Amino acid sequence: MRARGSSIEAGFECAHCGRDVFADALGTKHRNHCPWCLWSLHLDDRPGDRAAYCGGEMEPVAVEVRKDGEWALIHRCRACGALGANRIAGDDNALVLVSLAVRPLARPAFPLDRLEHGDERELKR
Ligand SMILES: [Zn+2]
Ligand SMILES: [Zn+2]
Numbered sequence: 783m784r785a786r787g788s789s790i791e792a793g794f795e796c797a798h799c800g801r802d803v804f805a806d807a808l809g810t811k812h813r814n815h816c817p818w819c820l821w822s823l824h825l826d827d828r829p830g831d832r833a834a835y836c837g838g839e840m841e842p843v844a845v846e847v848r849k850d851g852e853w854a855l856i857h858r859c860r861a862c863g864a865l866g867a868n869r870i871a872g873d874d875n876a877l878v879l880v881s882l883a884v885r886p887l888a889r890p891a892f893p894l895d896r897l898e899h900g901d902e903r904e905l906k907r
Pocket of ligand 1: 796797798799800801816817818819820821
């Protein structure tokens with residue numbers, strides 16, 4: 783593990799899966815998560831500022847689609863619970879990204895067949 787405060791631009795070893803992560807990523811200047819497992823570290827208050835002193839592991843919990851169609855990862859810090867959004871990089875693991883994106887559909891909090899009946903009631907009003 784690298785020391786806190788050292789430059790991330792030189793690359794780092796992922797604290798979660800242990801793989802080497804290179805700093806130059808496609809589509810981002812601030813590589814802040816591992817392209818293999820998508821986990822991050824709580825180092826920034828804002829992307830790239832390195833102002834957070836937490837240092838906890840940040841778990842990828844969701845995918846956000848921005849106005850321009852770009853995807854962002856939502857991370858939640860396991861140590862302090864802070865949420866962060868980070869642009870995905872061109873070499874991020876697509877399988878992990880997609881499995882995050884469909885997670886709510888794969889594990890719905892309510893029976894999906896109810897949706898249909900709910901729509902009918904809306905239309906009859
Ligand atoms: Zn990793
Ligand atoms: Zn934290």
